[in-house]
Amino acid sequence: MARPNIQIDDLVREMTDEEYAALLESGWTPEPIESEPTGDE
Amino acid sequence: MGYPVFALGDKWEPTDANAVGLWLVKTQTVGSAVSSVSVTSAFSSNYDNYRVVYDGGTSSTDAAFTVQLGSTATGYHYSIVYQQYNAATPLGVGATNTTSWPNAGRQSTVRNSLVLDIFAPYLSTYSGIRYAGVDYAATSGFIITGGGMLNNTTSYTDLKINAGSGTISGGTVRVYGYRN
Numbered sequence: 001m002a003r004p005n006i007q008i009d010d011l012v013r014e015m016t017d018e019e020y021a022a023l024l025e026s027g028w029t030p031e032p033i034e035s036e037p038t039g040d041e
Numbered sequence: 042m043g044y045p046v047f048a049l050g051d052k053w054e055p056t057d058a059n060a061v062g063l064w065l066v067k068t069q070t071v072g073s074a075v076s077s078v079s080v081t082s083a084f085s086s087n088y089d090n091y092r093v094v095y096d097g098g099t100s101s102t103d104a105a106f107t108v109q110l111g112s113t114a115t116g117y118h119y120s121i122v123y124q125q126y127n128a129a130t131p132l133g134v135g136a137t138n139t140t141s142w143p144n145a146g147r148q149s150t151v152r153n154s155l156v157l158d159i160f161a162p163y164l165s166t167y168s169g170i171r172y173a174g175v176d177y178a179a180t181s182g183f184i185i186t187g188g189g190m191l192n193n194t195t196s197y198t199d200l201k202i203n204a205g206s207g208t209i210s211g212g213t214v215r216v217y218g219y220r221n
Contacts, residue, residue: 007077012073023077
């Protein structure tokens with residue numbers, strides 16, 4: 001999928017590859033895996 | 042006549058202004074299809090404690106926000122209690138030394154919602170947080186209430202709100218300072 005945007009104050013830009021890798025590492029998904037609150041996300 | 046009751050034509054004294062408890066510190070419009078919003082210079086020496094409100098915009102999916110201070114991605118302790126509108130029983134979850142404060146508010150394709158009280162983020166002491174959010178995802182939505190601390194004594198100026206899944210668009214993040 002296309003990398004999502006990231007926003008810092010008024011600046012909105014596409015994520016770099018490194019930022020996207022870190023985002024995926026954080027547990028982020030394009031769609032939720034679970035609907036209920038779970039542990040660290 | 043002045044604080045706490047004003048009439049047309051009353052003079053606005055410094056003591057009146059200094060009695061105002063909540064001041065709008067920063068406003069940040071959320072852009073289109075972003076996975077996170079960093080609000081810089083949100084915290085300063087002017088206030089010890091802050092309220093952050095984001096109720097608006099939409100999300101590409103229903104999920105939960107996570108919150109971080111600055112670029113710190115470790116040391117977050119938290120505990121939450123949550124219940125779905127159509128559930129009879131509340132539930133809870135907690136953890137220590139996580140990468141963020143999770144479940145800090147609710148993303149929704151209908152409307153996003155996040156309310157935070159952040160304690161001492163700028164001070165060189167432990168930061169704390171209490172949070173909540175309204176889930177506008179109809180009957181399957183959650184009400185979450187929680188809080189936690191960040192296990193360091195770093196002074197922070199910036200706040201980062203992350204989409205737990207998908208992206209968010211629109212709405213406005215408002216940061217208020219509680220007057221010391």
